[in-house]
Amino acid sequence: MKDGPDIARIAALIGDPARANMLTALMSGKALTATELAREAGVTAQTASSHLGKLHAGGLIEERRQGRHKYVSLANDDISRVLEALMGVAAGAGHLRTRTGPRDDALRHARVCYNHLAGHRGTQMYDGLIAGGHLVNGTLTDKGAALVTDLGVDLAALAAQRAPLCRDCLDWSERRTHLAGSLGRALLARFIEAGWARRDAHSRAIHFTPKGVEGFEAAFCG
Amino acid sequence: MKDGPDIARIAALIGDPARANMLTALMSGKALTATELAREAGVTAQTASSHLGKLHAGGLIEERRQGRHKYVSLANDDISRVLEALMGVAAGAGHLRTRTGPRDDALRHARVCYNHLAGHRGTQMYDGLIAGGHLVNGTLTDKGAALVTDLGVDLAALAAQRAPLCRDCLDWSERRTHLAGSLGRALLARFIEAGWARRDAHSRAIHFTPKGVEGFEAAFCG
């Protein structure tokens, strides 16, 4: 009866408060150093090192050395999906400790989910792509390819990558699907390059500029 | 930086092997008694009782007393979504301990995800509903309502419920979206009532009958 993969190993890794804080911090998509993560988690550098070792062994994070720094990021999109799904349960069924502060509102509106757009804007974009016939059956149509190329995404470069172009990701605030995958990543990158949006320095929030709102809604809410 | 809901509490609950086994067993959608779950988890009745108390306090399960029995089931769809997502990570990024046995193949092809259809058939149905214009933007169209009514689903009864009609759920084997929500639940129930499919007694697998394959593909792969 207890078929399927062994989930306890992964869940236990996320289940420690210090590690959970580290992973949550990494959901910003930025690669953080070991000491930065130690500060986020509220532990000393030694314990952080131990935790990072376990997360790495468990395949949850990637490490990249640069000089005397160790830059850490989430291993892949799957991890971010689990974290978002967990946030959904923790926010809902869990204690309603969601004292919705002003910062929380910003997160619900638009935030970065590891490397792609989430929150209200994220699901809005996803719905728009489907309603407009750009995304059908989990794949990009010719019409959709034209749209994203128009927005400045280099589809040829994405196709050359090994990562899948379109992936679904569940939103903890909206409880709906938004777009992940290499295309989701590329689109968010374009929004920022084009001055449509900028990332908050201290949180996962994303702030859209007036010009960005206009362009975004023209493209996806048409 | 570590914004968002506190995920460690939930993850720690899932992170214990005994509890993880119980939750995985509950993914079959059947309500199981405390002793059955103790056997699944490989622990004595006392420890199982302790674990169930914690899962209940954490909002992960629901308990229903019937005579001297205590029937346990998952609290809601959100929980099943987290479990499926975790399985995705455990199967992929985790150790490739997926010694794909014959039983595993059946699971990948079609299985029950708490109360709705998952696996290849599940994503196939989801894709079919969208491609056919039955499901747009996360809501059922008139055309879609006609289709499911035709299949024997009582939409009026579902609308009266508080639970949302259509929800997305991520598939650990397909890594794509399938349909959850009260409609997903009702459709699976209809398949079984109509003799299209039957549930395996000892696993989460679902076996389609020849008649069921025919009807299913006519409805969703049209």
Add this chain to the structure above:
DNA sequence: TGGATGCTTCGATTACGGTCGAACTATGAA
């Protein structure tokens, strides 16, 4: 009413894992 079964509570044990101080290595800057 007596006995069996399902579940819970209590208490004691045990083990695992998180934590930090201290010492060590490696990289970069002055």
Add this chain to the structure above:
DNA sequence: TTCATAGTTCGACCGTAATCGAAGCATCCA
């Protein structure tokens, strides 16, 4: 070279939580 910073390793400590035996209720059945 010398010093400072980033990260790791080792060892010891400590707390928590999982576990089970024993006993206690509640329910069902004969």
